[in-house]
Amino acid sequence: MFEKDDGAAQLTSAGDAFDRLVSGKLRALLSLCGPPLKKGKTRIFHGLHQDFPSVAVVGLGKKNAGINEQENWNEGKENIRTAVAVGCRQIQDLEIPCVEVDPCGDAQAAAEGAVLGLHEYNELKQKKKPVVTPQLHGSAESEAWQKGVIYAEGQNLARYLMEAPANYITPIKFAEHIEQKLRSFSNVKVHIRQESWITTQEMGAFLSVAKGSAEPPIFLEIHYLGSANTDDSPLVFVGKGVTFDSGGISLKPSSGMDAMRADMGGAATVCSAIVTAAALNLPLNIIGLAPLCENMPSGKANKPGDVVRAKNGKTIQVDNTDAEGRLLLADALCYAHNFNARAIVNAATLTGAMDVALGSAATGVFTNSSWLWTHLYEASILTGDRVWRMPLFEHYTKQVTDCPLADVSNIGKYSRAGGACTAAAFLKEFVTASHWAHLDIAGVMSNKDEVPYLRKGMAGRPTRTLVEFAARLSQDSHNAK
Ligand code: BES
Numbered sequence: 001m002f003e004k005d006d007g008a009a010q011l012t013s014a015g016d017a018f019d020r021l022v023s024g025k026l027r028a029l030l031s032l033c034g035p036p037l038k039k040g041k042t043r044i045f046h047g048l049h050q051d052f053p054s055v056a057v058v059g060l061g062k063k064n065a066g067i068n069e070q071e072n073w074n075e076g077k078e079n080i081r082t083a084v085a086v087g088c089r090q091i092q093d094l095e096i097p098c099v100e101v102d103p104c105g106d107a108q109a110a111a112e113g114a115v116l117g118l119h120e121y122n123e124l125k126q127k128k129k130p131v132v133t134p135q136l137h138g139s140a141e142s143e144a145w146q147k148g149v150i151y152a153e154g155q156n157l158a159r160y161l162m163e164a165p166a167n168y169i170t171p172i173k174f175a176e177h178i179e180q181k182l183r184s185f186s187n188v189k190v191h192i193r194q195e196s197w198i199t200t201q202e203m204g205a206f207l208s209v210a211k212g213s214a215e216p217p218i219f220l221e222i223h224y225l226g227s228a229n230t231d232d233s234p235l236v237f238v239g240k241g242v243t244f245d246s247g248g249i250s251l252k253p254s255s256g257m258d259a260m261r262a263d264m265g266g267a268a269t270v271c272s273a274i275v276t277a278a279a280l281n282l283p284l285n286i287i288g289l290a291p292l293c294e295n296m297p298s299g300k301a302n303k304p305g306d307v308v309r310a311k312n313g314k315t316i317q318v319d320n321t322d323a324e325g326r327l328l329l330a331d332a333l334c335y336a337h338n339f340n341a342r343a344i345v346n347a348a349t350l351t352g353a354m355d356v357a358l359g360s361a362a363t364g365v366f367t368n369s370s371w372l373w374t375h376l377y378e379a380s381i382l383t384g385d386r387v388w389r390m391p392l393f394e395h396y397t398k399q400v401t402d403c404p405l406a407d408v409s410n411i412g413k414y415s416r417a418g419g420a421c422t423a424a425a426f427l428k429e430f431v432t433a434s435h436w437a438h439l440d441i442a443g444v445m446s447n448k449d450e451v452p453y454l455r456k457g458m459a460g461r462p463t464r465t466l467v468e469f470a471a472r473l474s475q476d477s478h479n480a481k
């Protein structure tokens with residue numbers, strides 16, 4: 001139910017229809033219960049109708065909520081996602097296996113709330129929560145509902161890969177899981193490149209990280225050909241795929257280190273976005289690149305002060321082995337330039353400093369292209385998985401190129417100051433494309449309770465924004481560059 005400007009309650013049209021079906025009993029019961037439900041608050045009624053043994057009513061907040069200019073998102077959609085997630089979880093707690101969901105005037109947002117809100121990583125527990133299948137109540141808007149299900153399942157795939165323990169999702173397991181998800185699409189090719197291929201590509205920075213681990217590295221390469229013209233310039237996605245980041249010789253503190261199983265969140269979100277684009281049959285070409293390895297301390301690991309050579313010939317002084325993500329990405333970004341891309345977008349859980357800067361409110365976007373920025377930003381307003389533009393100033397470049405032994409250092413010379421920005425400046429050294437964006441997703445990697453329609457755990461953000469962005473690009477055809 002909505003809250004009208006005068007504070008009175010108003011049922012949605014589906015709520016209204018249900019109330020008529022039960023001869024006004026729903027409305028009568030709700031008014032007996034006291035003042036109208038506040039946003040996200042819920043009441044549950046049993047035995048109102050034989051086909052609907054339990055009915056959860058949830059507050060949707062203000063009627064006519066739309067784009068909120070302060071918050072940079074569509075508040076109406078966010079309210080629906082939240083309310084539907086809360087209602088579905090209530091039904092799940094009652095162990096009812098099927099829930100019909102009120103589309104609340106926006107079936108896509110409602111489906112996203114249902115499918116995201118019910119998701120939980122249950123894989124390895126013997127006692128599992130009951131499975132609840134959300135379905136659209138009524139037959140109108142079924143296309144939008146289905147679209148929402150696909151978007152949310154995409155994000156849930158990224159959540160699944162991020163949440164899974166690092167001994168389950170190793171580089172090869174990650175690649176095989178994605179390959180299996182893409183198997184049914186005839187317009188998708190997946191290449192699982194082994195270490196020998198990575199060596200012939202002269203990806204010395206990536207290999208220097210990988211060699212510290214007993215687990216072999218993989219370079220995953222996905223080609224989705226959705227455009228009518230298979231020669232159309234692709235969108236290239238690149239994702240950091242560190243399946244476990246111990247820090248290496250610059251070892252991380254042990255407290256909270258387990259969260260570094262999600263350090264492949266960049267690879268998980270971009271690959272899930274491509275799986276989703278294929279499911280939606282988006283009319284554009286997308287290439288996905290994911291360098292996958294572990295960052296471990298060992299007798300073969302990088303040592304602070306070591307110098308390695310990236311694919312483009314640049315030498316890198318590894319001053320801190322925990323700044324490993326940028327080493328993988330340096331080589332993957334060089335490789336990304338082989339495809340005459342419309343745009344190169346990389347995602348990475350790159351820096352703790354990004355979390356310090358923005359927390360979990362938004363992904364930090366560092367880009368050399370205002371055209372690209374506008375598309376990402378507009379996509380994020382719709383999805384509610386927000387982005388915020390960050391600087392790529394020469395100021396930061398100087399702090400990584402002032403390096404004693406090599407062309408560039410893998411940390412800024414003022415150590416922690418502007419850590420997310422010096423990391424982005426480092427990546428920029430490996431980019432010549434004029435439409436490139438780096439998304440630092442370290443701050444949005446996990447959810448405590450900030451996003452009400454996601455349970456606690458790895459968040460899979462910003463998969464839906466990447467999908468929406470790709471969908472917009474597919475409409476924007478080729479002239480807008
Ligand atoms: N994977 C981490 C960044 C990270 C931290 C992601 C917390 C998610 C949550 C990254 O590889 C890293 O360790 N970065 C260092 C860089 C530093 C050594 C310059 C960091 O942020 O401390």
Ligand code: ZN
Pocket residue numbers: 245247295321322323324325
């Ligand atoms: Zn690290």
Ligand code: ZN
Pocket residue numbers: 242245263322324325349350
């Ligand atoms: Zn890392």
